[in-house]
Each structure stands twice: as C-alpha cells, then as structure tokens.
Amino acid sequence: MTDHTLLKVKNLKKYFPIRKGVMKRVVGFVKAVDDVSFEINEGEVLGLVGESGCGKTTIGRTILNLISPTEGETIFDGRNIYDLNGRENKKLKTQMQIIFQDPYSSLNPRLNVGEIIGEAVREHKMARGRQVHNKVVEMLEKCGLNEGQVRRYPHEFSGGQRQRICIARSLVLQPRFVVCDEAVSALDVSIQAQIINLLKSLQEEMNLTYLFISHDLSVVRFISDRIAVMYLGEIVELAEKKELFAHPEHPYTRALLSAVPAQTPQEKKKRIILKGDIPSPADPPPGCRFHTRCAYAKEICSKEAPELKPDDHGHFTACHFTGEI
Ligand code: SF4
Numbered sequence: 001m002t003d004h005t006l007l008k009v010k011n012l013k014k015y016f017p018i019r020k021g022v023m024k025r026v027v028g029f030v031k032a033v034d035d036v037s038f039e040i041n042e043g044e045v046l047g048l049v050g051e052s053g054c055g056k057t058t059i060g061r062t063i064l065n066l067i068s069p070t071e072g073e074t075i076f077d078g079r080n081i082y083d084l085n086g087r088e089n090k091k092l093k094t095q096m097q098i099i100f101q102d103p104y105s106s107l108n109p110r111l112n113v114g115e116i117i118g119e120a121v122r123e124h125k126m127a128r129g130r131q132v133h134n135k136v137v138e139m140l141e142k143c144g145l146n147e148g149q150v151r152r153y154p155h156e157f158s159g160g161q162r163q164r165i166c167i168a169r170s171l172v173l174q175p176r177f178v179v180c181d182e183a184v185s186a187l188d189v190s191i192q193a194q195i196i197n198l199l200k201s202l203q204e205e206m207n208l209t210y211l212f213i214s215h216d217l218s219v220v221r222f223i224s225d226r227i228a229v230m231y232l233g234e235i236v237e238l239a240e241k242k243e244l245f246a247h248p249e250h251p252y253t254r255a256l257l258s259a260v261p262a263q264t265p266q267e268k269k270k271r272i273i274l275k276g277d278i279p280s281p282a283d284p285p286p287g288c289r290f291h292t293r294c295a296y297a298k299e300i301c302s303k304e305a306p307e308l309k310p311d312d313h314g315h316f317t318a319c320h321f322t323g324e325i
Contacts, residue, residue, distance in 0.1 A: 007075070009073070010075065015034075032281055044209055046211050047212045047241070050231055059213075064179060069082065094175060098181060104186070109154050160187055177211075178208055178210050221245065236317070237315075239316065288301045288306050
C-alpha cells in the first residue's frame, strides 16, 4: 500500500425519486446515500459493511459513474470523474472496474469465455488478433482456469468457476481500482474461501485497490485493511481493521461484531440483538439515524445528527457519546 490517495469521495449523495399517480409526480426521495465521504490509498482494501438496503451497493455504482450522483464528488487520481467527457470516461473504465455479486446473470450465455473476456480487450484496443487470445489465456490462468476452457460457454461452469471468469473479465483491462460488490455472497460457503483467497492474491500481485462491499463482516475482516460501517445511507464508523475489531465505538458496529463468530476460544462474545427493523431510507429518523434502535439513545440523539469525527488515531465515529458508552 502507498501513501498516494487514489480515490477520494466527497459529500456524496444519491437520492432516488419516489413517483406516484398518473402524472408520476415526485412525492419524495429514497436517500440511499446521504453525504458520504472517505478516501482509499493506492494498493489498499477498504471494506464497506452494513445490512442490506443501507446504501453500500449504491455507493459502489455511483463512484464508478454507473449511476449519476445527486450531489458530491468522486476524485480518482486527482480528477473528478463526473466532469469527464465521453472519451475520457471510456479511458477511465479501463482503470475502474466492478465485480458483481451474481456470476449467473452477469455473463452473456451466448458468448464463450474467450469472447466474454476478449470483448473488453478489443473494445478498449488493448490488443489485436492473436494477442487478444494470449491476454485472455494469461488472465484465465491467473484466475485458476486454463486455455482448454476458452471455447466453453458459461452454463458449462460451476458458480465458483463463473465468478473466476467474471474476475478475469474485470481484471484483463489491468484496472487500478476495483469495486467488489458482494463478490462472494452468491457462492456456496465452501467456494467462498477460494474466491476470497483468489481476490486477495490478485490484489497483491497486481497492486490493486479494492472497495470490498459485503454484508458479511467475517469476509470483510479477512481481506480489508480498513473497514467502514454503513447505516441507513451514512458511514457511522471507519477505522483500521484491527482497531475496529478490538475497540468498536459505535453501538451499531458493536451489534454487528457481536454476530461474527469468534476466531479464538479466548474471544468471548455476548450477542447484541438490535430492537426493531431498519427504518425506511425514504423517511429516515431525525438526528442520529440509529436512535430508534440504540440502547444508549438520549434526548439529543433524536434532535442532532452526530458528525463522523476522528480520534487521535484516525478512528472515525459518528456518535454523540463516543468514548463514554
Ligand atoms: Fe446511539 Fe445517540 Fe450514539 Fe446515535 S448518537 S449511536 S443514538 S448514543
């Protein structure tokens, strides 16, 4: 990992309009991502965790400009990606890639593996003729597949092998930054470990920078350098992995961690069960969004939203009572 900030997300917001009636009038907004800021250094893996519906996937897609933001900036290597023109955007696509959750629906069933992976190489003019084939085979081999499988179709592969094809397709363009969006969640538990190991070894070998999105803290724990915890469209805690697991500050993080299986017999845990359901992002609670489920909530919590603030060691928490509870 280097000190160079590769990606800087500043005050990012993504609101989806809610439309009703024959005229499809806008009657409100789903605040999927609400004023989120963070940075990722080159070669770093930042894990992003939270319950489903908290806005993780929307962040991943917005920072790749697959969906446009409502407000805010994503600075990649010094440039705001939302200001780029069509040609610059196309070039950026080779540097910023995504690996999706579902290896079944994200591969075109009518193309063989060589065509699926070679398509991107040709489109971005990274090689021609036989060189395309060589690049495809080289990437397939890095991902644990082989040349003999180039002419096979997606339905001939298992779920784990398909995810290897998706990884090869994303990495063949030699990107610098990759969003792994629940990249192992659709796989059997026995296959998950193989794919996470593969992602980790490719990250080291190719000096990749990952935003690793998952609802599963044990998966994020294995691969990440730092971890950001999201709740209802906001980041509530962000810290180095070891620090977060040893000293979680936010009550929501503590509840999430209490559900992760202990790694050693010494690591004793008391399960914290949160009361109630996650509120709707179309009508988030005022003040601290977690106050409707927080065991420590006081009067101020329903009135004022806490800021995400760092301590002396760069451990960020958004809670009025950090260090007191
Ligand atoms: Fe709980 Fe209040 Fe802290 Fe929010 S600000 S996490 S409600 S104690």
